[in-house]
Every structure is written in C-alpha cells, then in structure tokens.
Amino acid sequence: MTARMDKRFADLAAEGRPALVTYFMGGDPDFDTSLAIMKALPSAGSDIIELGMPFPIRWPTVRPFSLPASALKGGQTLAKTLEIARRFREGDQDTPIVMMGYYNPIYIYGVERFLDDALACGIDGLIVVDLPPEMDDELCIPALKKDINFIRLATPTTDDKRLPKVLENTSGFVYYVSMNGITGSALPDPTVVGGAVQRIKGHTKTSGLRRLRRQDG
Amino acid sequence: MGKTRIIAETGAGQHGVASATVAARFGLPCVVYMGATDVERQAPNVFRMKLLGAEVKPVTAGSGTLKDAMNEALRDWVTNVDDTYYLIGTAAGPHPYPEMVHDFQSVIGIEAKQQMLEAEGRLPDLVIAAVGGGSNAIGIFHPFLDDGSVKIVGVEAGGKGLEGDEHCASITAGSPGVLHGNRTYLLQDSDGQIKEGHSISAGLDYPGIGPEHSWLADIGRVDYVPIMDHEALEAFQVLTRLEGIIPALEPSHAIAEVIKRAPKMGKDEIILMNLSGRGDKDIFTVGKLLGMGL
Numbered sequence A: 001m002t003a004r005m006d007k008r009f010a011d012l013a014a015e016g017r018p019a020l021v022t023y024f025m026g027g028d029p030d031f032d033t034s035l036a037i038m039k040a041l042p043s044a045g046s047d048i049i050e051l052g053m054p055f056p057i058r059w060p061t062v063r064p065f066s067l068p069a070s071a072l073k074g075g076q077t078l079a080k081t082l083e084i085a086r087r088f089r090e091g092d093q094d095t096p097i098v099m100m101g102y103y104n105p106i107y108i109y110g111v112e113r114f115l116d117d118a119l120a121c122g123i124d125g126l127i128v129v130d131l132p133p134e135m136d137d138e139l140c141i142p143a144l145k146k147d148i149n150f151i152r153l154a155t156p157t158t159d160d161k162r163l164p165k166v167l168e169n170t171s172g173f174v175y176y177v178s179m180n181g182i183t184g185s186a187l188p189d190p191t192v193v194g195g196a197v198q199r200i201k202g203h204t205k206t207s208g209l210r211r212l213r214r215q216d217g
Numbered sequence B: 001m002g003k004t005r006i007i008a009e010t011g012a013g014q015h016g017v018a019s020a021t022v023a024a025r026f027g028l029p030c031v032v033y034m035g036a037t038d039v040e041r042q043a044p045n046v047f048r049m050k051l052l053g054a055e056v057k058p059v060t061a062g063s064g065t066l067k068d069a070m071n072e073a074l075r076d077w078v079t080n081v082d083d084t085y086y087l088i089g090t091a092a093g094p095h096p097y098p099e100m101v102h103d104f105q106s107v108i109g110i111e112a113k114q115q116m117l118e119a120e121g122r123l124p125d126l127v128i129a130a131v132g133g134g135s136n137a138i139g140i141f142h143p144f145l146d147d148g149s150v151k152i153v154g155v156e157a158g159g160k161g162l163e164g165d166e167h168c169a170s171i172t173a174g175s176p177g178v179l180h181g182n183r184t185y186l187l188q189d190s191d192g193q194i195k196e197g198h199s200i201s202a203g204l205d206y207p208g209i210g211p212e213h214s215w216l217a218d219i220g221r222v223d224y225v226p227i228m229d230h231e232a233l234e235a236f237q238v239l240t241r242l243e244g245i246i247p248a249l250e251p252s253h254a255i256a257e258v259i260k261r262a263p264k265m266g267k268d269e270i271i272l273m274n275l276s277g278r279g280d281k282d283i284f285t286v287g288k289l290l291g292m293g294l
C-alpha cells in the first residue's frame, strides 16, 4: 500500500528527521524468532522495515550478515515470509514493510498471486535486486498497478545517463547502494555518499507511481 | 577498456587455465574463483593456473561447484568493477555475456563446418556436444542452426539418474526460472529455491543452462538428452582404448550419446561431435572411481 509509506515520509518530514530503514532476513534463525525481531523493530526506532526473502544465491547486493542458508534450513518459504508480515501487521498498521530479495521465488509463486497475497499481508513495497528496468513489465509495473511501491537500487556506477532509466518507474524511495560491492562489508565515506545523494536527488522530481497515475488519467 | 585486473569463474578449470594464460600474456593479475569440490577433483588444472601466475580462490559456499564460483566472481566484480574485467567462462550469466560467449565460441563451429565441407564435401547429419552452461555446444551448433538437414543434439549431465536431485539436466528435468541474471531452465524446488545438482564432471555441474539453449529447446531446433555418470565413465574409457585419446569427462557425455546413436544410423551418415577438452585433468578422479589409486 503506497499511502502508508507516503504518510510515514510525510510525518517524518514534519518532524524534521530522516527515516531509519532496517533490514532483517525473514525466517532467520527460525520463524518465531524472526517474527519477534520484526515486532521489536518499531519500538527500537525503525521507521520502515525491510523484510528479506531468503534465496541461497548471495549475489551482488544482499548483505553478508543476513543468512539465507540458515533461514532456508529452517524451512522458510516465500509463503512463510508473507505470513511473518501478516502476523506483524495484526499489531502494527503504521510501519511500512518492504520485501527484499531475488526474483525467482516470486516468479515461481506467480506474480499476480504474489502481489495479491502481499497486499493482503500489508506489504507496501518491493526491492527485487535482479530485475533491471529493462524488465519492468515482469513485476514493477504490475506491482505499481496494484498500489505496491517498487523500489529500485542505484549504485555508484549508475551514472547520470543511466539514472533516469533506473528511476523511471520507481516509487516509494530510492535505495542507494552507497558503495560498490556487498553492502555492510565496509563503511563508505559519508562525504562521498552525501555528494551522490545530491546527484540522485537531481533526478527524483517525480516518482514512477505518480507518473503512472498521471498516464492513467 | 582501461581494466587492469581479470577475474573468472571456473568449473573444470579449463576456462580458469585459459583466463590465467591470457592474463599472463598481458601481465595482468588474475583471480579465478573455483568451487572447493572442483578444486579437489580438478587438481591438475588448479596446478596449471597457479603455474601461470593466477590466484585460485576456493569457494566453500553451497556445494562448492560452478554455481558457487559464479556467485563469488559476481560479488568480486561488483566490488571491484572500477578496475576489474569479469571474463565469464560459459554461455550463461547476465546479458550480454551469453551473446558474447556465443559469438566468440562460434569459431569452433565455423571452422568445423569449413573443414567438414573440405573433407567430406557436405554437411554432417548430426552435430552433438555436451552442455554445462553451454559454451562449447553453442559454439559448434551455431553455424548449423539454419541448416535444416542437420540434426542437433545437446547432452546434459544425467548424474545418478533424473528421479532424484543428483543430476544437472536442467532442460530435460528442470523448469523455467531466473538465476544469475537470465531466465532459463533451472533445477529448483516448488518454492523457487535453486537446487545444488550433481555431475561426475565439474564442467557440467551447474543447475542452470545458457538461455539460448533453453530457447533452442523450446523452438524444437535442438534436442537435449541426459547421459548418466556411469555412461560417461564408460565412454571415457572406450575412446581412450579405441582412439588413444583421453577425453575430458564433459565431452565423454557427448561420446556416450554418439555410441548410442551411431549403430542406428546409416554407414555413410556423418556425426560431428565436439570433443571439447582432453582428460588429463580427470585422470585422478577417474582413477579413484575405477578403484585404481594414482
């Protein structure tokens, strides 16, 4: 639901503070513990929660400290990850949830079915790291049409020529991978990141969702 | 391109040796990612790479095979993309790699076709190759794809049989999915999680296949068939005894398929098979399997 995220950002802007977005891997180390972790996040200061969907391919951007293998060993499936969100939502209507992971489990689950179930479980956005903008018809556009944000990654190698394409259909927020490589493996230089954020802000005047709505009339 | 460092992934070590050779020629540092299982079963190639000056990094994640090596190489690449070129060793992975590898490997098919026309004055009736990620196969298939009279067969690793999980027959026994930046046939469970797979040969031990092969299977231009570990092992010995050529375990799968098909074909029909590598790298593994300590 995009409204929940819009409201969260509007409220934070009114308070004059940035959002703290936190990530954890669904099902790691087991279902109950990760549900407890998720429930504890808002009172610990998390404004937006990223819920990791386990996939054993530790490929470009997923953090080394999230352990898909341990989640998968515990029998975590995409359906169970959605269930974690649903159970969380029963007690929290305000904290936006963004599911983050790789495309294949969603593709196998079925895109339409996944989006319907995600919406029903109170999901507000998706980060799917192996779907570039060239593949927007796969999941990004269907998600936007169902009112789920599609959040895209930009990296230090996403130059000014590529950025407009990357941001074209994105919504919610932009995920800036502030260093080349696996996030969390080293600390980036904040001054360099600051410059990059300014550069990206120069490209984010209108979100993809707003543009899509405008096109739909 | 201004890149000063080369990285590669390798299964059997053939591509690792090739990458190490190129890097040595141009004086560039070279890091080769190789699954720990493969480092062990392809020791001679590990030694070759090291002799050539490359650093071989064993990957212990997953089953320690080609998929895991590719994961690590991709991680290195995104971290060091400023100065590093990633030389992918098979016709899989993200665009434009499958296309580039296809173009470069086509040299095999172009030369084979030319030589066939010179030697026999006509096209072969059957072209056959083993398929891991699919580079040697796409290379030899490509110049024959538009020749309707040429039957084309790709041989997948049937491992210990298609019933369980111990095989790498992505097309014969897998289903479409998305891995390593391409949509192709994969070995996966009902939740879209990738299976490890198994093959006697490191080079075929990959739970996916290059996307062009998936397409060629879907349009019916190429038939993909499985050959089991034990059949490949048998073919390895047959070729050695009959021709004095020790083949690699990967093309031994293609040889086994040729042995099955040849008796059913006419005496004048021609089979063109890609013997994609020699078996020196495999003698220790095969020796162990045959109960002969080396």
Ligand SMILES: Cc1ncc(COP(=O)(O)O)c(C=O)c1O
Pocket (backbone or CB within 6 Å): B011, B012, B013, B014, B015, B089, B090, B091, B130, B131, B132, B133, B134, B135, B136, B137, B202, B203, B204, B248, B250, B251, B276, B277, B278
């Ligand atoms: C000799 C040989 N043939 C075939 C293969 C399979 O790879 P591809 O399917 O990319 O040709 C390998 C891979 O290592 C190999 O070493």
